[in-house]
Amino acid sequence: MPGVASQTLDAAFETALDGGVISREDALLLFKEAPLASLLNAAAASRDRFRGRSASYSKKVFIPLTHLCRDYCGYCTFRADPQPGVPAYMTPDEVLAVAEAGRRAGCKEALFSLGDQPESVFPEAREFLKKLGFNRTLEYVAAMSELVLEKIGLLPHSNPGLMGADDLRRLRETNVSVGLMLESTSLRLGRINGPHWKAPDKVPSLRLRTIESAGKLGMAFTTGILIGIGETPAERIDALLAIRAAHERHGHIQEVIIQPFRAKLDIRMSQSPEPSKDDLMRTIAVARLIFGGRVNIQSPPNLLSEDYPDLLGAGINDWGGISPVTRDFINPEAAWPQIPTLAARTAAAGFVLRERLAIYPEFALRLKFVNSSLRPHIDRFSAADGYAREVQC
Numbered sequence: 001m002p003g004v005a006s007q008t009l010d011a012a013f014e015t016a017l018d019g020g021v022i023s024r025e026d027a028l029l030l031f032k033e034a035p036l037a038s039l040l041n042a043a044a045a046s047r048d049r050f051r052g053r054s055a056s057y058s059k060k061v062f063i064p065l066t067h068l069c070r071d072y073c074g075y076c077t078f079r080a081d082p083q084p085g086v087p088a089y090m091t092p093d094e095v096l097a098v099a100e101a102g103r104r105a106g107c108k109e110a111l112f113s114l115g116d117q118p119e120s121v122f123p124e125a126r127e128f129l130k131k132l133g134f135n136r137t138l139e140y141v142a143a144m145s146e147l148v149l150e151k152i153g154l155l156p157h158s159n160p161g162l163m164g165a166d167d168l169r170r171l172r173e174t175n176v177s178v179g180l181m182l183e184s185t186s187l188r189l190g191r192i193n194g195p196h197w198k199a200p201d202k203v204p205s206l207r208l209r210t211i212e213s214a215g216k217l218g219m220a221f222t223t224g225i226l227i228g229i230g231e232t233p234a235e236r237i238d239a240l241l242a243i244r245a246a247h248e249r250h251g252h253i254q255e256v257i258i259q260p261f262r263a264k265l266d267i268r269m270s271q272s273p274e275p276s277k278d279d280l281m282r283t284i285a286v287a288r289l290i291f292g293g294r295v296n297i298q299s300p301p302n303l304l305s306e307d308y309p310d311l312l313g314a315g316i317n318d319w320g321g322i323s324p325v326t327r328d329f330i331n332p333e334a335a336w337p338q339i340p341t342l343a344a345r346t347a348a349a350g351f352v353l354r355e356r357l358a359i360y361p362e363f364a365l366r367l368k369f370v371n372s373s374l375r376p377h378i379d380r381f382s383a384a385d386g387y388a389r390e391v392q393c
Helices: 002-017 024-033 036-051 092-104 123-131 137-151 165-171 204-216 233-250 277-291 305-314 339-348 372-381
Strands: 054-066 109-114 155-159 177-179 221-227 253-260 318-322 352-356
Touching (some): 002 024, 002 036, 024 233, 036 305, 054 092, 054 137, 054 339, 109 137, 123 137, 137 155, 155 372, 204 221, 204 233, 221 233, 221 277, 233 253, 253 277, 277 305
Parallel strands (some): 054 109, 054 318, 054 352, 109 155, 155 177, 221 253
């Protein structure tokens, strides 16, 4: 009955706009049945009500510590197997050189990205680590985070894959935040020839365990979903709800990323269709209504080319990390917008661009989420409201 369906849809909108917790059924209804314009308006209104008309970003330097990875995801160009003449990892001197270049360019965040547990399958990884006195890649990440923090002064944020409680506890000493994309909660995607086939670290329960452990330790955490890899709308919703559930328990999710799959020539999924702009915006809008206005929602501007300002109309309030020094090693074909251009186009859309740190303002100002030893480092970069301030290089 059309009238009943319309009333149900209106009720879902009303719950979301009132700041209520929308159910899985309501989220699916909004995703599948809501007119796109109405959905975008509701998401934008929710964002504006709680976060105003500003959009943030972090000025970062990208440190790809190693491209080796034991996972073979169907969409990834970052990972690599060992190759003759190609070092297994960046050396400490190389890490410092990149970090120093970032410092000179005004960066405040050092983003460490790397493959998952390469030492478990590649002798080349074990040999490199052993020479430097380490047994595991996560130990090396922690050491390089400490090195950059102490020698260069940038604030580390690490995305090293699955982490146990002890690994997270060690990273908490030097990282102001950490991250791990949930991507999906669908076990179906791990079947033969699926996007997560031969990717043992993409088992949803393992990734959720890392997110949960970080919450118990009071660590500001970045996560999100990857859309367009074969998941259904219901599976997208389920992943977002799993993140929301963890956040409701611990309050530690500082940022939810909605990242679209992009086809590349040298991946197994090179012929797979990309999600459309409308699909991306619909997903962002539903995510905004699921999380309400108080959670930061991000979608990378370089993955939507010239149309990226339209994402503000879907309810995002953050552009993620932007580097004036290094390329996006995860999506090397997609250049980040120049920061002055980003500021101008954000302003043209009716928003003010604000620089943040690797830890969001509302987390930086709360003792629970900041290791006491990191407070002086954060204070050096932050203004009174927790956003970034200008510092002399």
